[in-house]
Amino acid sequence: MARATDPTPDLNSKAPAGHRRGFPVLPTMMVALALPILIGLGLWQVSRLHWKQQVIAEMQAAATLPVLAVSGPIPPKSAFRMADIRLDCPEQLPLAESARNRKGDSGWSTILACTAPGGESAQLMLGWSPVSAGPSTQSVPAERRQVQGVLVPGAHVQWRIYPPVTPPPLQPIQPPTPDTIPNNHRLYAIQWFAFAGILLVIYGLWLRRWVAQRPPAA
Incomplete structure (x- = not known):
């Protein structure tokens, strides 16, 4: 007669309780690369905003x-x-x-x-x-x-x-008139900074969930 096996796991066993994932290097690197680009685009639009304001001011002065x-x-x-x-x-x-x-x-x-x-x-x-x-x-x-x-x-x-x-x-x-010249660089800058902020929030929430789902250390 076959001997019945006990389905209860042996808590003293040294076998791993589950697969333990390492730190998510690839997603972190992608965020680390994308974030400076988004911030840089926002800063570039800020510089374009100041340039456009100066150009419009020169045109307004020329009209007088x-x-x-x-x-x-x-x-x-x-x-x-x-x-x-x-x-x-x-x-x-x-x-x-x-x-x-x-x-x-x-x-x-x-x-x-x-x-x-x-x-x-x-x-x-x-x-x-x-x-x-x-x-x-x-x-x-x-x-x-x-x-x-x-x-x-x-x-x-x-x-x-x-x-x-x-x-x-x-x-x-x-x-x-110079006042009719569009100057949307402020909105463009806000847009790029918003993208950077959204990326940080999404990554932070994802990382928090990843930490919560990690198996406990043996």
Whole structure:
């Protein structure tokens, strides 16, 4: 007859009660590598924030300077400054895009593609017309135009010139201002610092759970 075995474990046995895991080196190394990167990106956005604030302050100061007489290349840091400039505008059908006049009314802008004295590409924001008038469909003859207007960096050209006086029946277009330039670097910095904080919290909770689930030492 077979002898029955006792299922009760021998507490005096030197066999390990379970597998004992070592310290989680790989996850810790991954966190140690990712954390400085996230913090570094946040600090970089802080430096970009200060740089953007300085640029906007320079543009705001330029808007208060006397009229700039331009006879050659447009000087650096001339954005949002009033300038007296000669533009060479070839014969063309004016461009049109949605715009607002200085009262805030929606309508169409009439835009001429021109060349500044220094060879820079420029657009003369000739004037605004109401929606009911529709975009201009009349060709404009070639002309060398001496105009005064606010210099604004363009998206597809180097400069846009917004004159405060326009030929009737057009009205002046509301130009952008330095205050309309987006400066989202503060939010970006908060985002990266938040990612770093979330990573630390997740790692801390995971490490706490790992310690709680470790088998006791023999």
